Amino acid sequence: MSTVFARLKDVASPRIGLGAMNLSHGYGSPMPEPEAVRALQAAVDMGYRHVDTATLYGATANESLVGKALASRRDEILLASKCGMAIDPEQGKKVIDGRPATLRRQCEASLGRLGTDHLDLYYLHRWDKRVPIEESVGELGRLVEEGKIGGVGLSEVSAATLRRARAEHPIAAVQSEYSLWTRNPEIGLIAACREANTAMVAFSPLGRGFLSGAVEDPARLEESDMRRSMPRFSAEHFPHNLRLLDDLKDVARELDTTSGQLALAWLLAKGDDILPIPGSRSVAHMRENLAAASLRLDAATVARLDTLLTPDQVQGGRYGEAAQADVDTEEFGA
Numbered sequence: 001m002s003t004v005f006a007r008l009k010d011v012a013s014p015r016i017g018l019g020a021m022n023l024s025h026g027y028g029s030p031m032p033e034p035e036a037v038r039a040l041q042a043a044v045d046m047g048y049r050h051v052d053t054a055t056l057y058g059a060t061a062n063e064s065l066v067g068k069a070l071a072s073r074r075d076e077i078l079l080a081s082k083c084g085m086a087i088d089p090e091q092g093k094k095v096i097d098g099r100p101a102t103l104r105r106q107c108e109a110s111l112g113r114l115g116t117d118h119l120d121l122y123y124l125h126r127w128d129k130r131v132p133i134e135e136s137v138g139e140l141g142r143l144v145e146e147g148k149i150g151g152v153g154l155s156e157v158s159a160a161t162l163r164r165a166r167a168e169h170p171i172a173a174v175q176s177e178y179s180l181w182t183r184n185p186e187i188g189l190i191a192a193c194r195e196a197n198t199a200m201v202a203f204s205p206l207g208r209g210f211l212s213g214a215v216e217d218p219a220r221l222e223e224s225d226m227r228r229s230m231p232r233f234s235a236e237h238f239p240h241n242l243r244l245l246d247d248l249k250d251v252a253r254e255l256d257t258t259s260g261q262l263a264l265a266w267l268l269a270k271g272d273d274i275l276p277i278p279g280s281r282s283v284a285h286m287r288e289n290l291a292a293a294s295l296r297l298d299a300a301t302v303a304r305l306d307t308l309l310t311p312d313q314v315q316g317g318r319y320g321e322a323a324q325a326d327v328d329t330e331e332f333g334a
Contacts, residue, residue, distance in 0.1 A: 004121050004151035004172040005050075005078065005199055005275065014293035015268060017050030017078075018043050018286065019203060019279030020066050024058030027209075028222030031281050033065060040069035042283045044076060047290055052175075052201075052277050053114075054082035054125055055106050056094065060113060067114040074116055080173075080201075081110050082125035082155060084136065085326075096326060098128030100139035107143055123153035123175055127328050133161055134168040141169035153201070156327040159192035171198045176329060178202035178274070180211055180248065180263050181232075181241070181309040182318060187330040194273065205267050205276035208233075210241070211248065211309075212260030212285075229323075231316030240315045247308050257295060260285075264292035266305045 023036040031039070040051075053066045063081060070077060083106040088095045107122060122143065124136050140152040151172030154165060165171055174193055178185045178200065185200060193200045206212045208227055215221070218233040227233045232241055245259070252259045260278075267276045278289045297305075311332040317324060 013049040014047060014290060015272070015275050016048075016264060016290055016293050017052060017201070017275060017277040018048040019277040020051055020053045020062055021057045022279035022281050024062035024065060025056070026226045027281075028225045030058055030061065033068075036065055036281075037069040039281065039283055039286070040066060041073075043286050044070060044073050046287055048286070049076065050078045050080070050275065050277065052080045052203075054123075055086045055110055056082065056125060059087035059089070060109070063110055063113040067116070071115050078120045079114065079116065080121035080123065080153065081114065081119055082123040082153075083107055083110070083140075084128060085125040096126045096128050098124060098126075098131040098133075098136040100135055103136060103139050104143065107148060111148065118148055118150060120150040121153050121172055122149040122151070123155045123173070125155050126326050127154070127157055127161060129328075133157075133165050137165045137168045137171075144169070155203075156329050157189075158328045158330050159188035161328050162189065162192045162196070162198070166196045166198070171196060173199040173201050173275075175201040175203055175277075177204045177318060178267065178276075179205045179207045180266055180305065181207045181244075181314050183311055184318075184329050184331065187332065189330065190271075190274075194271075198273075200271075200274050202267055202274060202276045204278075206260050206263055206278050206289075210245070211263040212258065213245065213249070214260075216242075229320045230318065231320065232314065232318070234316060237316035244309050244313055248305075251301070251304065251308075255295075255301070257292075258288060261288060261292040261295055262297075262305070264289060265295040265297050266302060268293065268295075269297045269302045 024030045053062050083103045084098045085096050143149045153173040155175040176185050209215045218238055248259045252262045264276055267274050280286050
């Protein structure tokens with residue numbers, strides 16, 4: 001596994017990390033700050049040691065929240081953030097900008113909001129296709145040399161882009177959506193990561209709440225919830241997908257666990273270099289997710305789960321047309 005994560009391994013930390021995005025961004029109204037601070041502090045108390053945030057989340061508010069909540073515990077955690085995609089304060093909309101000067105500026109600002117002199121891991125949140133990946137990664141490499149970041153990461157890139165990037169500078173981790181109902185990294189990215197000793201950090205490992213049974217009716221989600229614009233959660237596709245979830249729940253009942261824990265355990269069984277980072281606003285759910293680290297699946301169960309929620313069974317894409325254009329990941333059937 002990437003040396004960036006070696007410290008986690010040395011202290012016997014769980015491979016399950018915490019995605020902090022949910023507290024501020026993407027899933028409706030932001031959580032009130034006092035509650036969010038308490039949730040983050042409770043997460044570290046219960047054993048989380050890998051915390052993931054980004055400049056984009058909450059238009060920088062998530063980084064400020066994480067910095068405030070974990071200031072006294074900075075040395076206990078592997079802290080990751082992201083650059084290259086942000087909310088433009090003047091336009092009020094998302095902007096992808098991978099120019100070296102922008103990445104450096106965003107890094108300096110992230111360090112200030114997070115109240116730290118270094119980030120353990122810093123991802124290029126999206127590849128700006130107007131800028132050669134080598135230029136963006138080269139600047140991140142210089143930030144490593146200066147001690148401002150411990151390792152370079154990429155997010156939502158293809159195997160081909162990873163190979164180009166790693167020729168410029170070692171890549172500590174690639175973050176991509178990976179779960180039972182999103183198998184895209186299996187097309188080529190996981191193999192490319194293993195070629196380069198690059199960790200695979202799986203975001204949305206619970207299918208944006210779907211695999212844990214947290215979404216029963218997308219029409220009841222807040223208007224600002226990003227899932228409303230995702231084809232899998234549409235009125236056209238969601239009823240079909242929801243029926244597929246029954247098989248996962250059946251296996252979970254047989255094993256006396258939850259469907260969410262089973263989905264996380266399946267990812268952990270895929271290799272020591274796969275690091276899920278589920279997010280939640282609920283301390284109880286954070287505890288439930290973390291407990292999945294102790295769930296061991298035998299080969300027969302993994303093989304059985306492999307047959308559920310496969311790409312040919314799930315209906316609808318991961319993203320709508322605009323968001324899909326921003327990513328570089330491989331697609332089934334492409």
